[in-house]
Amino acid sequence: MELSNPTQENVIFMIEQIKEKLRMVNVDAMQADQFNAEKYEDLLYLYNMVMKRESFSLSEMNAIVLELGELRK
Template sequence: MDLTKPTPENVTYMIEQIKEKLRMVNVDAMKAENFSTSKYEDLHYMYKMVMKRETITPNEMQAIAAELGSMRS
C-alpha cells in the first residue's frame, strides 16, 4: 500500500491501524469517514509515530486521541 498518496482509502487504512494499535474502546468516535484528505499529512505523521512505538502509555494514548479528534472534519 502506497501511503504517500492522500486517498480516502489510505485515510481509512491508517485510522483502522491506529485504532487497532491503541486498542481504542470508543471506536465509533474514530470513524474513518470523519477524516478528510485535507489533513492527510498530519494523519500520516501520526500513523507513522504510533506504528513505530512498541508501547504507548495511557497519557500518550489520551494525547493521540485528542490530536486525532482535532483532525476530524
C-alpha cells in the same frame, strides 16, 4: 500499502490501523469517514509515529486521541 498519495482510501486505512494499534475501546467514536485527505500530512505523521511504537502510556494515548480529534472534519 502505498501511503504517499492523499486518498480517502489511505485515510481510512491509517485510521483503522491506529485504532487497532491503540486497542481503542470506543472505536465507534473514531469513524474513518470522519476524516478526509485535507489534513493528510498530519494524519500520516501521526500514523507513522503510532506504528513505530510498541506501547503507549495513558498520557500518550490521550494525546494521540486528542490529536485525532483535531484532525477530524
